[in-house]
Amino acid sequence: MLKQVQHDNFIIMFDIKLIRENPEKVQEAAKSKRIAIDVKKILEVDKKYRDVEIVLQKFREKMNAFSKSIKGKPTPEQLQEGKELKEEVQKTENDAKLFKHELDMWLSQIPNLPKDDVKVGRDESENDVIRKFKEPTKFDFTPKDHLALGEALGIIDMTRAAKVSGARFAYLKGDGVLLEFALVQFAFEMLLKEGFIPVLPPVLIKKETMQGLGYMENGGDEDMFHLKDDDFILVGTAEQSLVPMHKDEILRKEDLPRRYVGYSPSFRREAGSYGKDTRGILRVHQFNKVEMVSFVAAGEDDREQDFLLSLEEKFFQALDIPYQLIKMCTGDLGFPAARKYDIEAWMPGQNKYREVTSVSTVTDFQSRRLNMKYQDGTERKYLNVLNGTAFAMSRTPIAILENYQQEDGSVIVPEVLRKYMGKDKISAK
RNA sequence: GGAGGGAUCGCAUAGUGGACUAGUGCGCACGCUUGGAAAGCGUGUAUGACCGCAAGGUUAUCGGGGGUUCGAAUCCCCCUCUCUCCGCCA
Numbered sequence: 001m002l003k004q005v006q007h008d009n010f011i012i013m014f015d016i017k018l019i020r021e022n023p024e025k026v027q028e029a030a031k032s033k034r035i036a037i038d039v040k041k042i043l044e045v046d047k048k049y050r051d052v053e054i055v056l057q058k059f060r061e062k063m064n065a066f067s068k069s070i071k072g073k074p075t076p077e078q079l080q081e082g083k084e085l086k087e088e089v090q091k092t093e094n095d096a097k098l099f100k101h102e103l104d105m106w107l108s109q110i111p112n113l114p115k116d117d118v119k120v121g122r123d124e125s126e127n128d129v130i131r132k133f134k135e136p137t138k139f140d141f142t143p144k145d146h147l148a149l150g151e152a153l154g155i156i157d158m159t160r161a162a163k164v165s166g167a168r169f170a171y172l173k174g175d176g177v178l179l180e181f182a183l184v185q186f187a188f189e190m191l192l193k194e195g196f197i198p199v200l201p202p203v204l205i206k207k208e209t210m211q212g213l214g215y216m217e218n219g220g221d222e223d224m225f226h227l228k229d230d231d232f233i234l235v236g237t238a239e240q241s242l243v244p245m246h247k248d249e250i251l252r253k254e255d256l257p258r259r260y261v262g263y264s265p266s267f268r269r270e271a272g273s274y275g276k277d278t279r280g281i282l283r284v285h286q287f288n289k290v291e292m293v294s295f296v297a298a299g300e301d302d303r304e305q306d307f308l309l310s311l312e313e314k315f316f317q318a319l320d321i322p323y324q325l326i327k328m329c330t331g332d333l334g335f336p337a338a339r340k341y342d343i344e345a346w347m348p349g350q351n352k353y354r355e356v357t358s359v360s361t362v363t364d365f366q367s368r369r370l371n372m373k374y375q376d377g378t379e380r381k382y383l384n385v386l387n388g389t390a391f392a393m394s395r396t397p398i399a400i401l402e403n404y405q406q407e408d409g410s411v412i413v414p415e416v417l418r419k420y421m422g423k424d425k426i427s428a429k
Numbered sequence: 430g431g432a433g434g435g436a437u438c439g440c441a442u443a444g445u446g447g448a449c450u451a452g453u454g455c456g457c458a459c460g461c462u463u464g465g466a467a468a469g470c471g472u473g474u475a476u477g478a479c480c481g482c483a484a485g486g487u488u489a490u491c492g493g494g495g496g497u498u499c500g501a502a503u504c505c506c507c508c509u510c511u512c513u514c515c516g517c518c519a
Contacts, residue, residue, distance in 0.1 A: 053478075053479055053488090056488085057479065057489090060487085061487060063500090064500090066500090067500045068447080068500085074499055074500090080499090081499075082498090082499025082500075083498095086500095
């Protein structure tokens with residue numbers, strides 16, 4: 001069984017001890033992620049806070065002793081002394097609170113530190129290709145892109161979606177739906193065998209939950225849909241509602257690793273991507289995704305990331321789609337991640353590799369912000385958390401349509417999906 | 430949306446202003462007892478922060494936040510979640 005933590009009024013956003021002991025390391029790491037923080041300033045506030053805290057404890061000690069010394073009705077002199085003590089405490093409390101808030105504010109802006117093996121780099125142009133699976137698909141005709149194929153097959157309809165919802169939306173129809181369901185079933189079947197717990201999570205979450213995940217910082221909230229009247233945010237990935245499931249909980253070490261597979265819509269504003277990838281369903285405001293999330297013991301995250309990555313590769317190898325594996329450099333990691341790999345599938349319609357999965361370890365970064373621990377003997381430690389894509393819908397189907405297309409515009413169904421789809425070919429009606 | 434109840438230690442409960450240093454039962458751990466076990470008996474049983482080499486000490490926490498008071502689990506206000514009923518609803 002798990003235990004519910006009752007109080008969490010002081011969430012430690014970032015390990016202050018790490019900053020005290022290795023200020024340069026933290027400063028450098030943030031810089032390598034291209035995020036500006038001022039470690040010196042943080043240490044100053046930390047010092048002020050601790051000094052006030054010590055004084056405050058002394059005052060409280062005095063006041064507690066005094067209150068306890070009164071039996072029965074207090075004399076007017078005692079009342080007066082008590083009032084004076086109280087004022088001292090309240091004044092110091094206010095100071096402490098101010099410093100605490102300031103400290104929290106600074107700490108919340110420190111990103112997770114990249115792992116040592118992650119290359120320091122500016123942006124995506126400095127990411128490394130780790131390995132490749134197969135060569136780009138060859139055609140003895142000119143391959144079409146997924147939108148041309150999808151429209152002709154009657155499975156993707158963006159024209160009508162534009163009428164109803166606007167740009168970057170799509171109707172998926174007919175065999176397109178069956179193809180998505182086939183991918184879902186394929187992924188779930190395999191992941192259930194691996195012990196993953198299937199989840200259909202909420203897609204509206206509270207703002208404070210998103211803050212706990214570390215996605216609101218550094219402009220991250222620009223890509224989220226906010227429901228301002230109701231103070232909800234639409235998730236950009238199931239990870240965002242799967243990870244905080246264990247907020248304020250203490251898991252048992254025996255129950256680790258705890259693995260979940262979620263299937264949910266994902267919503268993205270795609271702010272700042274105007275004019276980019278406007279054709280087709282590569283970049284849309286809403287798509288479904290099968291997502292993996294792991295909770296593991298401290299220090300187990302490297303092994304778990306390899307495991308999740310191996311599953312992702314297995315999926316795309318099973319689909320027999322050419323891909324390359326990318327390891328992100330520090331500048332392309334994002335706020336919470338310590339290490340990240342992307343699989344980029346070959347997309348003949350664009351003659352390019354494009355991202356289809358992403359697997360990150362966030363180490364204990366989100367656990368600290370969300371107060372998620374596990375009991376290890378007499379010790380309580382922060383969980384390590386990982387997330388990885390199984391199948392992002394829109395993009396995996398794109399890769400299938402484009403790589404499996406035939407000259408007549410039909411699309412062969414990948415071998416492993418045939419039993420779920422009940423057919424081996426998608427053709428125009 | 431409306432009306433009313435509730436949230437206390439891992440679980441169950443007691444607790445209407447100072448004896449609460451939060452009691453009791455269960456559970457758990459250790460010990461005694463036993464050929465071994467059960468029962469019985471005894472002892473212990475939170476977390477965070479801060480100070481300290483340590484032993485230890487201080488402080489905060491009874492869903493969360495604020496207030497009243499010399500003093501709050503207890504009184505007042507706000508919020509969250511939950512239960513019962515009414516309304517609406519796939």
